[in-house]
Amino acid sequence: MESSEEKVVAVIMVGGPTKGTRFRPLSFNTPKPLFPLAGQPMVQHPISACKRIPNLVQIFLIGFHEERDFALYVSSISNELKMPVRYLKEDKPHGSAGGLYYFRNIIMEDNPSHIFLLNCDVCCSFPLTDMLEAHKRYGGMGTVLVIKVSAESANQFGELVADPITKELLHYTEKPETFVSDLINCGVYIFTPHILTAIQEVSMHREGQGHIAANIRHLSSFETLQSPTRALPLDFVRLDQDILSPFAGKKQLYTYETMDFWEQIKTPGMALKCSGLYLAQFRFTSSHLLAGGDGTKSASIVGDVFVHPSAKVHPTAKIGPNVSISANVRVGAGVRLISCIILDDVEVQENAVVINSIVGWKSSIGKWSRVQADGDYNAKLGITILGEAVIVEDEVVVINSIVLPNKTLNLSVQDEIIL
Amino acid sequence: MKALILVGGFGTRLRPLTLSVPKPLVEFANKPMILHQIEALKAVGVTEVVLAINYQPEVMLNFLKEFEAKLGITITCSQETEPLGTAGPLALARDKLIDGSGEPFFVLNSDVISEYPFKEMIEFHKCHGGEASIMVTKVDEPSKYGVVVMEESTGQVDKFVEKPKLFVGNKINAGIYLLNPSVLDRIELRPTSIEKEVFPKIAAEKKLYAMVLPGFWMDIGQPRDYITGLRLYLDSLRKKASTKLAAGPHIVGNVLVHESAKIGEGCLIGPDVAIGPGCVVESGVRLSRCTMMRGVRVKKHACISSSIIGWHSTVGQWARVENMTILGEDVHVCDEIYSNGGVVLPHKEIKSSILKPEIVM
Numbered sequence: 001m002e003s004s005e006e007k008v009v010a011v012i013m014v015g016g017p018t019k020g021t022r023f024r025p026l027s028f029n030t031p032k033p034l035f036p037l038a039g040q041p042m043v044q045h046p047i048s049a050c051k052r053i054p055n056l057v058q059i060f061l062i063g064f065h066e067e068r069d070f071a072l073y074v075s076s077i078s079n080e081l082k083m084p085v086r087y088l089k090e091d092k093p094h095g096s097a098g099g100l101y102y103f104r105n106i107i108m109e110d111n112p113s114h115i116f117l118l119n120c121d122v123c124c125s126f127p128l129t130d131m132l133e134a135h136k137r138y139g140g141m142g143t144v145l146v147i148k149v150s151a152e153s154a155n156q157f158g159e160l161v162a163d164p165i166t167k168e169l170l171h172y173t174e175k176p177e178t179f180v181s182d183l184i185n186c187g188v189y190i191f192t193p194h195i196l197t198a199i200q201e202v203s204m205h206r207e208g209q210g211h212i213a214a215n216i217r218h219l220s221s222f223e224t225l226q227s228p229t230r231a232l233p234l235d236f237v238r239l240d241q242d243i244l245s246p247f248a249g250k251k252q253l254y255t256y257e258t259m260d261f262w263e264q265i266k267t268p269g270m271a272l273k274c275s276g277l278y279l280a281q282f283r284f285t286s287s288h289l290l291a292g293g294d295g296t297k298s299a300s301i302v303g304d305v306f307v308h309p310s311a312k313v314h315p316t317a318k319i320g321p322n323v324s325i326s327a328n329v330r331v332g333a334g335v336r337l338i339s340c341i342i343l344d345d346v347e348v349q350e351n352a353v354v355i356n357s358i359v360g361w362k363s364s365i366g367k368w369s370r371v372q373a374d375g376d377y378n379a380k381l382g383i384t385i386l387g388e389a390v391i392v393e394d395e396v397v398v399i400n401s402i403v404l405p406n407k408t409l410n411l412s413v414q415d416e417i418i419l
Numbered sequence: 420m421k422a423l424i425l426v427g428g429f430g431t432r433l434r435p436l437t438l439s440v441p442k443p444l445v446e447f448a449n450k451p452m453i454l455h456q457i458e459a460l461k462a463v464g465v466t467e468v469v470l471a472i473n474y475q476p477e478v479m480l481n482f483l484k485e486f487e488a489k490l491g492i493t494i495t496c497s498q499e500t501e502p503l504g505t506a507g508p509l510a511l512a513r514d515k516l517i518d519g520s521g522e523p524f525f526v527l528n529s530d531v532i533s534e535y536p537f538k539e540m541i542e543f544h545k546c547h548g549g550e551a552s553i554m555v556t557k558v559d560e561p562s563k564y565g566v567v568v569m570e571e572s573t574g575q576v577d578k579f580v581e582k583p584k585l586f587v588g589n590k591i592n593a594g595i596y597l598l599n600p601s602v603l604d605r606i607e608l609r610p611t612s613i614e615k616e617v618f619p620k621i622a623a624e625k626k627l628y629a630m631v632l633p634g635f636w637m638d639i640g641q642p643r644d645y646i647t648g649l650r651l652y653l654d655s656l657r658k659k660a661s662t663k664l665a666a667g668p669h670i671v672g673n674v675l676v677h678e679s680a681k682i683g684e685g686c687l688i689g690p691d692v693a694i695g696p697g698c699v700v701e702s703g704v705r706l707s708r709c710t711m712m713r714g715v716r717v718k719k720h721a722c723i724s725s726s727i728i729g730w731h732s733t734v735g736q737w738a739r740v741e742n743m744t745i746l747g748e749d750v751h752v753c754d755e756i757y758s759n760g761g762v763v764l765p766h767k768e769i770k771s772s773i774l775k776p777e778i779v780m
Contacts, residue, residue, distance in 0.1 A: 021764070021766060021767060021780065024764065024780045025780070028438075402780070404431065404434065405429075406428070406429040406431060407431055417778040417780065419431060419434035419435065419762065419778060
């Protein structure tokens with residue numbers, strides 16, 4: 001029976017600046033966790049999902065970005081949600097489990113009975129309340145959110161084998177070469193505080209191994225290749241390889257399968273795709289956030305569209321589907337926007353067309369210009385990305401290209417990266 | 420005497436190098452680009468240099484304090500809040516350039532390297548008694564640029580022709596000017612082009628004179644020209660101060676090696692190579708027509724040509740890097756990798772070969 005005193009906390013891993021060059025050029029200006037999807041910073045989607053969990057008392061963001069990058073956001077979201085959201089900066093990366101252990105005293109200060117651990121760059125419906133109920137039924141140390149994917153794509157992720165009846169995690173392997181399972185790790189977990197002991201055991205075991213090896217002889221580089229964990233620092237503990245794998249099949253870890261959408265947001269292309277997924281989700285959970293309009297008093301809206309209240313969109317423009325317009329944007333007469341993210345302070349001038357693109361902060365899209373791409377979210381040049389303060393002059397066409405900040409395009413380009 | 424250096428914008432043509440450091444501070448021949456100019460100005464008695472910038476003033480200001488002290492010259496910044504073109508910045512810096520002495524002041528384009536014959540230019544300016552002097556340089560393909568049409572004997576400028584279709588002359592604006600303070604009265608504080616608006620007016624009044632730049636000239640604002648420019652610069656250094664160049668059995672042609680750099684056994688370095696401070700070149704390495712910025716490590720048996728290797732990058736054993744490969748800061752090319760014209764942004768590891776020119780983000 002649930003005690004009314006039972007408290008729950010959530011930890012969201014937000015990473016740091018040296019990882020993720022894949023998010024360039026957008027990451028030049030803003031840490032990836034704060035990049036907006038469907039009008040809200042990426043990290044806000046898991047935060048909002050956590051807020052819905054009963055008895056949640058604190059949310060922690062753990063990463064190694066500079067504190068000042070998160071200070072404003074953390075203070076404003078704490079205010080808005082009326083719940084403490086704190087950014088804990090690691091002095092260096094500790095791995096997904098190591099970070100949890102490093103801040104264990106702060107995380108445990110309210111004596112929570114359960115700890116949610118989520119990766120910030122995961123896009124899904126976060127069925128956390130149902131997952132917590134399942135976790136309590138299983139009675140293990142941890143429960144992993146899993147999803148079925150196609151057999152061909154499974155090896156890009158961590159593959160898990162689960163018992164179909166008990167849902168116990170039987171086997172875990174990271175990016176295997178041969179087929180193991182079509183169930184993959186979604187990067188969302190629930191743990192009891194025993195996880196902290198488990199992480200400590202891993203560190204101590206590694207320390208023990210290191211001592212033995214050091215005493216015997218100097219490790220040749222070949223041997224270091226054979227046992228990679230020996231090369232890792234003691235306090236760098238990865239959740240997948242170092243916890244899930246060894247604890248599988250010991251009645252400690254269980255799985256909870258989601259039938260909804262799931263994606264990883266590693267590239268700008270995926271950011272555009274996930275922005276669309278969240279906009280579609282808003283249709284069911286928060287339709288007041290979506291824009292409406294039929295072209296009479298306000299612009300025609302097609303499908304799921306977010307328009308920031310401070311943005312000005314001309315009534316003759318047609319917007320959507322899958323469009324997200326940020327603060328202070330001005331969209332001129334006769335503009336057509338399809339499947340795009342328009343970031344703060346952009347000006348889209350009359351009769352311009354933007355399709356399958358991300359337009360960076362303060363950029364300017366000229367009259368009758370066309371910024372578009374094929375829309376293949378996984379291809380290198382599958383969506384067109386304009387960095388901060390890019391000027392596309394009137395009537396210029398930009399197709400399947402990436403343009404770095406502060407450039408002015410006065411000639412059309414196609415399939416190019418413009419430095 | 421005073422001088423204004425037009426530093427301007429974001430240096431996007433020199434990316435990825437300028438993603439780490441503002442363009443005037445990117446080293447050329449082991450010295451920040453702008454320092455080449457400031458030193459030459461100091462040598463002819465310029466006491467104050469104004470930098471017209473619109474980007475990253477904090478980084479520039481720190482650098483300036485350091486060099487003000489070392490060189491004993493005043494360096495100030497004039498910051499544009501909107502791009503003012505090539506003449507507008509002069510109006511913005513007006514108060515700093517006019518000191519009542521009536522002396523002319525220099526204006527330089529920050530991307531230009533040459534022998535900076537400023538003394539000769541001052542003489543030339545005094546001689547003709549006109550309002551403005553500009554340096555021009557002879558090029559093979561004048562139609563790519565703005566051509567200055569002038570009278571050969573006096574240097575009096577007739578007119579400017581942008582990218583002429585038919586041959587009108589082979590001298591182009593070299594981006595070095597010596598102007599009387601009265602020129603500032605002709606420039607409004609708005610985006611203005613000195614070549615298109617200001618100089619043609621002065622030329623029409625027959626008060627603009629052009630001097631043909633002796634020695635080499637290069638606009639090193641983009642990688643290909645940076646590499647060519649290094650060859651010209653080192654050539655000129657050979658004639659003037661050849662002791663600064665490296666010598667030895669492992670050196671071919673003109674090579675500049677910083678005193679703190681280390682070179683291993685069995686290497687062949689040169690021609691036209693600059694190796695920056697703290698670089699380590701291991702044994703058996705071949706380098707030609709390339710620049711290593713500060714802290715670069717080139718591992719054994721590697722081969723680099725016609726490339727620029729950014730600060731603190733490494734090139735692996737037996738790697739081959741050539742054909743306008745530009746590595747940004749902290750790029751690591753793994754062992755045995757081939758890069759043919761790869762342009763690599765900072766903080767990347769290159770684990771697979773780049774077979775044809777491409778940008779790696």
